[in-house]
Amino acid sequence: MKLFQWLLFIGSSSLLFFVDTSFGQATFPARGFSAILDDSEAEERLNTFRDAFFTLSEQTVHHQAYLYRFQFVHYPKSASPVIHHGLLSGPYPNAPIIRVDLLSNPLGIDSVASFLLIRDHNNSKAWRFKKGGAGTEVLTSKDWLLSWSKGINHTPFDLLMPFINWPFEYEKSGRVCGRPAHLFVFTSPHTPSQFSPSMSGVRLAIDDTYYAPLRIEYMDGGILPSRTFSLQSFKKIEDHWVVKAIDSKDRDSRSRTRYELKAVAHGLDLSPAVFQPNGLSQPIIQSSISFRDL
Template sequence: MATFRGLGLPGDYFLEFDLEVLPRKGERSVVTGRMWGSRTIQGPVFRASINAPVDGAESEVLLGQNGPESAAWRYQADEPTAQVERLSAAQLLDPIGATNLSMFELQMPFVYWDDFVYEGVTKVRGRAVHAFLMYPPAEFAAAHDHIAGVRLHLDAQFNALVQAVILDADEQPQRKLTVLDLKKLGDQWIVKSIDVREEATRDKVRFEVTGAALDLDFAPGLFAPAALSDAVRSPARVERF
């Protein structure tokens, strides 16, 4: 677990991505977004802007700070009187944009929950994985008593995330985050796509990276909560695929 928590790209990074909404019944839709990522002394940090599905204008800006003291903020860019707000434990499961994805799944703060047990080695999608059952802290548990915990499956060879399973009160799978593909850029591997599936309905949201720039160096102020209302440009050079 310590090895997994310490993994990360050597420099700052930038991603362009699609959030593809794939209901079992109904029409597909796509929401685009951008993400800037870095690492602070507290742990990994990212800033993500989500665009409106109709006109593509920036509608929501999110900030996630991971680590032992995880925190998240939101700025509703399409509301004239909006202010930056820190998300409570109850708000972490609010939908992002016009999708069924939440900040809880985008940020994955459960990776840093202190209370967990090692369940041994099993297989997921044909790969040997280490299974860890993560138990929520008191504040999150009080706000979401329908969630018993999150089961992490980490690749036994590379210690990378393969799957995260959100468990209901009976410890049955409620939602699954599954890493589908990786992409190699130079000497670095990045996640290319992740599916988030609601087990009861089989509805999915696919996080699909469509462009990236690595080995960057962002000013620390980019990740300050107060800066979420500031417009930020993409890097000059982005490799799109």
């Protein structure tokens, strides 16, 4: 069974790995045993990952929507933690359509900002609606690396994962975050990258069993990754695996933001309109939904 919406926010252990000098002389946390793949096996693994997270169902899906309560806890280098509350939702498990609502409080009705992401192999898209703004706006590729809100290290880019279709190289296999994994390096086909002039590549560790992204490193030619995104814990809720915590560490600010899942609700009938760009202004009402606290 695949991890249900690794989600999201979705990428740390200090494990040893040699890094190609074109990406700097840092170490990637992978050690221990995991079966080495040949070229065809590596490509098959990556294609399975792509299909699992980038394929839109051709059939109408009913009674399968989900809604999660979460919080971003931001830990600055030398200040008190700051908490941001939010909702994460989608029309069905593993759907490439994802909605993120940032709230002023955990049980809030009106969103401070709402985002809609559609992951696609070749044409991912993103929109944003801000309270008090001029309406729903399209986010360009350069906007995807901007944080969800000021003071958060996580970004829409982490969920859209456009790099998954860049030229890649299977690097090795080992244990990442305590699990057998396979490591891939993706190099931007454009110089400079359309997302950021400084981005030179991305390193991804995929879980051997669940095909979930355990760790992502964003490279800019420095000794250390500019940002790391790593899964910290997950839990099985009924028939679904859900990610409980994901850390995003920023090299330059030396800050860390943790995504923490607080409550889940599955098997919902959410209006299809809330997963359309023109429906971002429509709030998702929590009061009628029975959540399971974690």
